Structure formats: C-alpha cells, structure tokens
Amino acid sequence: MGKATRAAYGATLIELADEGLPITAVEADLSGSTTLSKFGERYPDRFYNAGIAEANMTNVAAGLALEGNIAFTGSFAIFGTGRAWEQVRNTVCYNDLNVKLAPTHAGVTVGPDGGSHQALEDIALMRVLPHMHVLVPADFNAARAAIRLAAATPGPFYIRLGRAEVAEVHASDFVFELGRAYVLREGTDVTLAACGIEVAEALKAADLLAADGISAEVIDVACIKPLDVETLVASVSKTGRIVTCEEHSVLGGMGSAISEVLSEVCPVPTRRIGVADTFGTSGSPAELIEHFGLDAPSIAAAARELV
Amino acid sequence: MYNRTRVCEQAVKIRLDIITMLAAAGSGHPGGSLSAADIVATLYFGDVLNFDAKNPQDPARDRFVLCKGHAAPVLYAALAQAGYFDKKELLNLRKLGAMLQGHPDALKTPGVEVSTGSLGQGLSIACGMAAALKAAGGPQRVFTLLGDGELQEGQVWEAALFAPHYRLDNLVAIIDSNGLQIDGACCDVMALGDIAGKFRAFGWDACEVDGHDIDALHAVLSAAPCADKPRAIIAHTEKGKGVSFMEGVASWHGVTPCEKQAREACAEIECAGNEARDRARDSVSSEGGHHG
C-alpha cells in the first residue's frame, strides 16, 4: 500500500510556500487529521485555526483570497463541503475566488466513525457549482499533483482526499492536467472509468476480466470538472460499453457526470458502481469497500453483465 | 429517589464499559466520553431523567440529546445499564452491521433520540423538541450535552438566541467544559472566554458546577426550572477523567487504549470505585454512631 492521499496535503503546501507562492491555510480543529498542522508548524503566520467552525473557516479563506492569497481550507469532506456548502456557493464560487477546498476523509474508507462522517455526496455538491473545478486524485502522487495544479490555476477548486492508505497507480513525477483523464490500460471490450481509490480497484478488475478473456480499458477520470469528454468518447466508441466506479453515491457523482455527457453525444450501455442511494455505516475500510460493492470483483461482475 | 452511592456505582460501571468497548472496537473517543461519565450517570441514574427503557418512545419521557455525538460510548454504556438493550452489544461497537455505530444512530439504537455526530446541531434540535413539548403543555424536559469546543460552531449561538426568545424553560443545556478539543486546549485553538457569561448575555439562566461532583450535579440538574428561561449548566470536567494517563491529555480524544492500557485503566477505575464506596460506608456508619 502507498500513502493516503491526505498525507500529501500539508507537505505539498509547504513545498508551494517554499517556492514562493502566497499560500495560506485555514483549518477547523482537524489539523492533525488533514496534515495541515505540518504547514502550520512551518508557516505559523500563514495558518489560521477557526476552531470547530466550518462556515467561518470557508469565508475567512474567502477573505484571505480577496487579499491576494491562495487560500486552502481543511476539515473533513462532509463538513468542509456540506456544512459550508452555501458559503462555498455564494461567496467562494459566486465571486470566483482563489479558494481551494481540500478537506480529507471522503468516502466510506473513513471506516468505523460511520455514516455521519462518510461523505458520499461531496462530488455531487461541488460539481454543480459554476466556477468550481473538481479533482479526485487516485493516490498520493496524484494528490500532490492535484494540490500543485489547484495552486497554479486561479479560481475555486475541490480536491477530494481520503483517510485510508491506497495503492500507488501514478509515478512520483505525475503531472495533473486540468480537464484531462488518463488511460492507464488499453482495452477493446469495455471501458472502466474510475476515480479516487476506485482506480486501483478498476485496475484489479481489469486483471480479473483478462483472465476471462475480456479486454478492459481503464481510465483514471482524475478531473471530474471540467470533464475530459474527448478521451471518454474515444474510449467508448471503441469498446461500446462503460462501467463507472467511484467511492461516492451513484447519485450525482462521477458516474452521473459521465452519463450526462455520453447520453447526449455517444450513448452506450452503462453500469454505475458506487454506493446505492444509502448512507455509509461503521466497519473497516476493506469491509466497507466489499459491503458496498466497490471492490474489484463487483466491478468485474458489472462489466461481465455488459459484455 | 436520588441515591448518591447508586449514581457513583453506575458512573464506575459506565467508565469500565467505555474502556472495554473502545478497546474492543480499536477506534473511537475515550477522552470526551470519560469526562461526561458523571454527568450522564446523574442524568440516567440520579432520578433526573424520567424514562422507561422498556418503552423508549414513551411520550411522557424526558428527552436527552447527545449533542457531542462522538461521546457515543458514554451514552451506550448508560443505555445498556438502563436496560434499553443487551450489554453484549457494547462489544460490537463500530463493527460492520452493529447496532452501535461510531456515532449515535437513532434509526438503529433504542434510546437514542436523534442521530448526532456533526457538532453544533444538537442544541437546535433540542430547542425544537422543547418548543413542541411546551406548546403541547407537557411536563417533559429536554436535556442536551455539548462539548466546549463544540461551542465554536456558530449554530450553537443561533440556538442560544432561539431558546430564550421562545421562553424554553423546559430546556437544559449542559456544557462538558473539559478545556480540550482535537487540536489542543480550547483557549489556544479558539478561545471561548466566559461561557456562563455568554449564555447569560443571551438570556439564559446559567450556572457553573463541578462536573465530577455527583451531589452538586444532581442539585443543578434536578433544580426547578427558572421561569421563562432555558438553563445552561457549565460543568467543569477533566477530559479522560478516571484514567490517570488520559486525564487532561488532548491526544486521548480519539485514540483507543491497547489491551494492556485498557487493563490498567479498568483496574484504576475499579480501585477508585471501591475506595469511594468504603468512604461512603464509613461516613454513613460514623453518622450512625453519632446519632446513636
């Protein structure tokens, strides 16, 4: 296993600040969990802790951005995107501010804390907002690259980070390009489009399918907004079918985003792997991946249904 | 009938259960569960809350909302002790399919009034319950327990305006003032200042109490409502209370003891419980002697 995507947060902000960028960070009492404490220790005068106050955290970041800073926010995904959603909409996005939300602990891999803490709606909540960019890194290297991309690109960003350790799928010099999806494995029978920790599961599923003589193309849809329609259309034009895989509700997330576009420009038979219109629950990350049908065998089964 | 010795014994059992279930779960929140053990023991076993464990939805019951939902273990221990469900459930805490979720889940657990875990929301919920009960003219009261760090949520102060505006004298908000949150001491992270003074300024009847003194807790929790005013009780507590290596240590907020630490913790809790019982017995017999 590689490092968790959250482990990239504080460390990458330090790199960027060392390089001379006007980075600031605002936290809401979870600086150890998000790893923003590392940035705070290195740059104490650029780090603010709002206490347990996510709405305030978000708009303080907005104010910092208005004064020329690149302002990153912390907390957990459920609170950073959910509790403060209307602040993100009407202040951060409506003003097109240079605020980067990268709260951690998205998805069911939060584990035993349970459903109240497992954000399964955050991609949906963020991608509906005008001006917002949405990045879902698959591993530590992609997370680091996503944070660098967000810092280098003006405007609001949501970067989805997780608590659990995840297998490495990208090289350490991976460069994240805005609006680009990455074909990690070429195939001809079915497209597996995945984001976040599901990229590693999709790669494993492709191995399972290969054993059955099914050739799966695996795409890391690392950037959900703007979406790389060209790469997706090229792939499904070849394979004729697609399985979308995400650690998120099947409602409103990456699968929805892809379906919306393909249904207009290149409709193909589709299966969406994700959490089916339900809340998360307590359990270990591995148990929950299996419980909610997000594991490689479930992805492979959905692909077989289509082929 | 209030019986101090009984509440103390229940508090010991609650602390033992907190440690045992968290060690079995391997994750969860000991610090803020232990700091609230005496408060919760007094509520449930000190003749404060009116409840019927065999009929969790009894309309006549008083309501308790665990606003600081991460302290679920202290609530689960009390509910199990009170007979809402089998004590064996405690050992399944946080496991896949368990009745006892990482944070209280009202759809799964009898005795949990409302699901919590997202901080800052419970006082508003308690306001709504208190308003409905008051409108219906019932005698029921609504108690809620908040963390001090939790007071940093703006929504708490929106609710703090609401309660006196609607004269919710059937509402009691208890603050588990243990001085710590996740990132350290509240005064370093985001200072709260004079909490009682803030509630008073918002129109509440506010008082301060030693949150580990059972008699004092019983007195303020069972005191008659102050006409037209909601009551805020600032309970001064120690995070991790009862387990010396956890007491006052911020990092025990969300880390669980290993097996060896759990054994040490339980031994310490039991020992303190026995000493307290002996002291109580001695004072009763010396009183008896005096009267004789």
Ligand SMILES: Cc1ncc(C[n+]2csc(CCOP(=O)(O)OP(=O)(O)O)c2C)c(N)n1
């Ligand atoms: C809205 C929200 N933000 C953040 C968290 C994460 N969190 C859980 S406990 C906690 C600290 C709570 O401190 P305090 O209220 O003082 O509780 P106690 O010391 O009694 O444990 C935080 C930030 C949360 N559960 N909900």
Ligand SMILES: [Mg+2]
């Ligand atoms: Mg506290």
